[in-house]
């Protein structure tokens with residue numbers, strides 16, 4: 001087992017072809033536990049700075065991030081869009097509800113306090129196809145669309161993995177978003193939609209449902225979006241499982 005305080009990454013590590021557990025945090029206690037977890041699972045623990053450019057065909061199995069670090073929420077959104085099958089998990093070392101909601105709304109599959117973080121990460125990896133993110137699947141969740149004309153809410157997936165998702169129609173196109181305001185967790189389905197902009201019913205934050213971008217605070221963070229697929233067999237929202 002790696003001793004906290006020593007370099008948990010080792011002096012040399014080859015990541016070519018390996019399953020990667022990527023650390024975007026500096027907490028030595030967590031890094032020591034991650035090193036032990038990586039050894040147990042036979043994957044390579046690498047720093048985010050050493051990640052390079054992994055191919056889209058072999059995304060990291062997981063990226064772990066200190067959500068209290070500057071720009072963490074934006075990075076979570078970027079990774080979730082690029083590698084939807086990667087388990088993105090956030091550790092937080094102080095109570096901050098907005099960052100907690102922000103990380104989940106940006107697409108993190110898991111947010112946990114520092115002390116419980118690695119144990120919860122291990123359980124989440126176990127739950128994913130034997131713990132191998134490479135094998136993690138994108139699940140297509142069928143949506144039964146409401147019969148209504150024009151723009152607005154047309155579908156709900158309250159039991160989607162990771163949290164409720166709603167489907168909005170904007171200018172004839174369907175867009176799926178996580179139904180949780182990053183500011184304090186209000187349901188965005190209860191908000192008002194004007195063009196692509198949804199206004200949170202609780203404190204008025206605004207988001208673009210076509211991109212997830214935050215347009216107005218008090219939320220500091222964007223919302224998670226999901227791909228919607230339509231075909232002869234129906235309408236589906238694609239979510240990582």
Ligand code: FES
Nearest residue numbers: 181183184200203
């Ligand atoms: S909960 Fe949405 S703006 Fe506060």
